Amino acid sequence: MSHLITLATCNLNQWALDFEGNRDRILESIKISKEKKARLRVGPELEITGYGCLDHFLEDDLYLHSWEMYASILKTPETFDILLDIGMPVVHKNVRYNCRLLSFNGKILLIRPKIWLANDGNYRELRYFTPWFKPTIVEEFQLPVNIAKLTGQSLVPFGDAVINALDTCIGTETCEELFTPESPHIAMSLDGVEIFTNSSGSHHELRKLNKRMDLIKGATSRCGGVYLYANQRGCDGDRLYYDGCALIAINGKVVAQGSQFSLKDVEVVTATVDLEDVRSYRAAFMSRSMQASLSKIRYQRITVDVELAVKNNRFDPSITPTAARDVRYHLPEEEIALGPACWLWDYLRRCKGTGYFLPLSGGIDSCATAVIIFSMCRLVIKEISDGNYVVLKDVQKICRMGQEWIPSKPEEIANKIFHTCYMGTENSSKETRDRSRNLAKRINSYHVDLNMDPVVNSIISLFEVATGKKPVYKIFGGSQIENLALQNIQARLRMVLSYLFAQLLPWVRNIPNSGGLLVLGSSNVDECLRGYLTKYDCSSADLNPIGAISKRDLKKFIAYASANFDMPILDDFLKATPTAELEPITKDYVQSDEIDMGMTYDELGVFGSLRKIDKCGPYSMFLKLLHLWTPKLTPRQVAEKVKRFFFFYAINRHKQTVITPSYHAENYSPDDNRFDLRPFLIDPRFPWASKKIDRIVDQYEGKISIDDLNNLEVD
Known part of the structure; x- marks a missing residue:
């Protein structure tokens, strides 16, 4: 005996506040789902508005327009004969909720508010929405007048309930609820729910996908059942990239998985599952059966008079369950x-x-940024070759080309939209100039090579005329403050020149109907954390694709691109010593990033992880590293490194208040705008923590006893 149902979930590239565009992508996903004979379609979290609306969620207009778009979906005949699970915000009794709206044939069955809200890291849902603190409780919701006229309903259920079809039971949970210790799907499964939908707005982070997949597989392995995971994909107007990977799993096995990275606006993932597999799987666990019979949690069932299995599906030998598959990880x-x-x-x-x-x-950072642009061009070419008409129209518009222009190579696109510039000074080396020129040639960017010494010298001369004093580099006898000021002049002038060239290069090239170019920064996450950059220098840009990626990972990426993108030129960047080239090069001296910082990039990665992820202050970080780094380093050396890191982190914290918006990729990103909220005026010496660290070092070196260590008191 079998009971086959085809189900659909999707990745949608929604955009915050793009109401009509979001609606059209939802309609397209419903159309594709029906073409694939699916009887249930689930979409991403807050798909009508876009997930990242932020404080726009506080505006009444947003809720009005959401209902208008939802009405447009409900009255479209193509949306009938399929159970729909759609996400949008709803105001109930003057309270804002993040909701799922389940409907069938133009009738709203249930509005299910989110119970547990995401409120850490990049998420601030409690700023906009209220959790539904009434598990299993259902109230009546008064529909807006225009919706009531459309559906013929005045009141609909609002709360924590499940949908009872003629042949199965469906429950919903939303994004964060999967990650909580007591996820709703546990109680729902014990109450007989067989199909779970999860609508998500989950962002990409390096090495994060496996956690999400393990939770989904674990949920259905432990509880049995079918799990449909839908996610937003793309940039919806903020630092996050939502990475899709829509998924269907049954009894701990994945049967369908969407792509994680793609330029497709709509991707529908379907699978045919046998509900008899769920029933036999659950019945085989006696302990689960006992828990189900003893459970006191009972959900109100909202009945819909429909059988989700297509007529005669269970007897048709041509329709078979989708086979299990391995999860795809990048x-x-x-x-x-x-x-x-x-x-x-x-x-x-x-x-x-x-x-x-x-x-x-x-250098390797700007090199990595350039190669990411080239990768973007490669993706565009792939989509065009696959027949993606939307991407072709977009690239024709961006490149200001007519409909007859169809690029066939990424270099063609790069030459139209990517502009690079080597801004050399007398402190620059021939090697970096050559690497810059050769990489630009390989990518086929529009490249400018210039010397900015006249501009730098004019600024120094202006200062000398105004003050009567001329700063000189440390290597020529100047002070540290002179040395730093002379470096910062070059860095900040590069920012000024970047915006000048970004605004005027399209004009120079006679590109029709063009605006300015978007300026890209290229400071990695470790430099941002340490503050090893000049405030308002060329790290100050419109966007920074690598601002939350470590130097260590960037090197691995460049090695990967060298082999996979046919770019052997990248090997030269891997061999080069990282340097800012802001100080004069002499026979005996070449500036080095790691020597300047007083710590290696690998060490910065460890410091960043312990500070942000493990929530360590100076004292607890020292204790952890004492175990990790000794005996390779002495306790005193470990202490010096920790104190040095926190000193420079603290004195440079103010730079993060104006840091260029960066693609969020690393979970120890110091982005001050939302992800990493810390004061920017901190005592950089952390005196009390330093005293405690010093006492432990003294004890290790035999200068004080353990009793003395334990008797440390506040002075």
Whole structure:
């Protein structure tokens, strides 16, 4: 005996406040779902508005327009004969909720509010919505007048309930609820729910996907059942890239998985499952049966008079259950190649920009940024070759080309939209200039090579005329403050020149109907954390694709791209010593990033992870590293490194208040705008923590006893 049902979930590339566009993509996903004979379709979280509306969720207009779009969906005949699970915000009794609206044949069956809200890291849902703190409670919701006229309903159920079809039971949970210890699907499964939908707005982070997949597989392995996971995909107007990967799992096995990175606006994932597999799987566990019989949690069932299995499906030998498959994971270097590239494409097409401008220094960071742009061009070519008409129209608009122009190589696109510039000074080396020029040639960007010494010298001369004093570099006898000021002049002038060239290069090239270019920054997450950048220098840009990616991962990405993108030129960047080239090069001295910082990039990665992820202050970080780094380092050396890191982190914290918006990829990103909220005026010496660290070092070195250590008191 079998009971086969075809189900659909989807990845949608929604855009915050793009009401009509979001509606059209929802309608397209419903159309595709029906073509694939699906009887249930689930979409991403808040798909009508877009997930990342932020404080727009506080505006009444948003709720009005959401209902208008939902009405448009309900009255479309093509949306009938399929059970729909659609996400949008709803105001109930003057309280805002993040909701799922379930409907069938133009009738609203249930409005299910989110119970547990995401409110850490990048998420602030409690700022906009209220959790539904009434598990299993259902109230009546008064529909807006226009919706009531359309559906013929005045009141509909609002609350924590499940949908009871003629042949199965369906429950919903939303994004964060899957990640909580007591997920709703547990109680629902014990009450007989067989199909679970999860609508998500989950962002990409390096190495994060496996956690999401493990939770879904674990949920259905433990409870039995079918799980449909839908997710937003793309840049919806913020630092996050939502990475799709819509999924269907049954009894701990994945039977369908959507792509994680793609330029497709609509991707529907379907699978045919046998509900008898769920029933036999659950019945085989006696302990589960006992828990189900003893459970006191009972959900109100909203009945819909429909059998989800297509008529005679269970007896048709031509229709078979979808086979299980392995989950597809990308390597971190592949994630870097794909995620930021998709994010940049969405940003460019939605702002209707002319292209990107990048100060290409010849170092690995700006190199990685350039290669991500090239990866973006590769993705566009792939979509065009696959027949993606939307991407073709977008690239024709961006490149200001007619409908007859169909690019066949990524280099063709790069030459139209990507502009690079090497801004050299007397402190620059021939090697970095050559690497910059050769990479630009390989990518086929529009490249400018210039010397900015006259501009730098004019600024120094102006200062000398105004003050009567001329600063000199430390290597020539100047002070540290002179040395730093002379470096910062170069860095800040590069920012000024970047915006000048970004605004005027399209004009220079006679590109019709063009605006300015978007300026790209290229400071990695470790430099941002340490503050190893000049405030308002060329790290100050419109966007930074690598601002939350570590130097270590960028090197792996460049090695990957060298082999997979046929770019052997990248090997030269991997061999080069990271340097800012802001100080004079002499026979005995070449500036080095790691020497300047007083710590390695690998060490910065460890510091960043312990500070942000493990929530360590100086004292607890020292204790952890004492175990990790000794005996390779002495306790005193560990203490010096920890105190040095926190000193420079603290004195440079103010730089994060104006940091360029970066693609969020690393969970120890110091982005001050939302993800990492810390004061920017901190005592950089952390005196009390430093005293405690010093006492432990003294005890290790035999200068004090353990009793003395334990008797440390406040002075």
